[in-house]
Amino acid sequence: MLLDQPLLRRLFHLGALVTRGMTLGVRGAAIDGQGRVCLVRHTYVAGWHLPGGGIEPGENAPDAMLREFREEAEIVPSGALRLHGFYRNAAAAGRDHVALYVAPAFSVLRRKAPDREIAECGFFPLDALPEETTRATRDRLAEIREGRPPAALW
Template sequence: MEDWKRVVEPYTRPLFFAHSRMTRGKTLGVRGLVVDERERVLLVEHTYLKGWWLPGGGVDAGETAGDAVVRELKEEAGVIAREAPKLLSVHSNEQFFPGDHVLLFRVDQFEAGDMTSHGEIKNVDFFAIDDLPEDTNRGSLNRINEAMRGFPADPLW
């Protein structure tokens, strides 16, 4: 139904990147590793990208990275953080978008709320780390393995 967004995304990406570069200079993104009481991790499936991802997005002008991850969790997954997010790692996203960096934050204390993003997220769910979807985004999978299984941190997203 919304697969058309995945078809047009590669064509609209350069426009998004150009806009981001003009309004942000170097870009900074955040991803949230939300872990529930059963040690399951939260993943989202976008309408415009293939696979499952850690929720997150760009840091807006005038916004801290911590505020951005809290906002993105609420928008994309309806997750309301009940603690300050903990910075886990910093990664270069040069392969996907030159000049971009992604910060990974962890949130363990949260409650469910309403998603405020409309049309961006197809599915939201928690998964055991031994039962992640086969199409989990490589960068997200790497961050989960680093944070939850003690794998060495890779500076590249």
């Protein structure tokens, strides 16, 4: 088949990227031993969210989540992350997808200082989330807490 040739296969994939415009991001749930979850408030969008962001070119999803935990919350997971679910984020764009990871164990290096991206970071009881916590964040945490399978949409 013609697409077995590496150059043609690469051109096909580049063409698909341009015409399809799919994006992929990660979010992570870090729940401590006291039943509190780490949430962040960004400087550029309203509400409290799970830490996360986009996957950089050449980066795999788990490594992106490790990076985002560190950048947004000063969290370093211990051991492997567990993939909870893969979602389509119809609110952001028609082709946006989010991989949600759970950090079974982690340490917090230091309190996260506000910066250009993160206005605030904190740990909140799962049964007393801030009022401004987004619907999607609440839904994902309920899935994890109740052992429900992931929904199709973020």
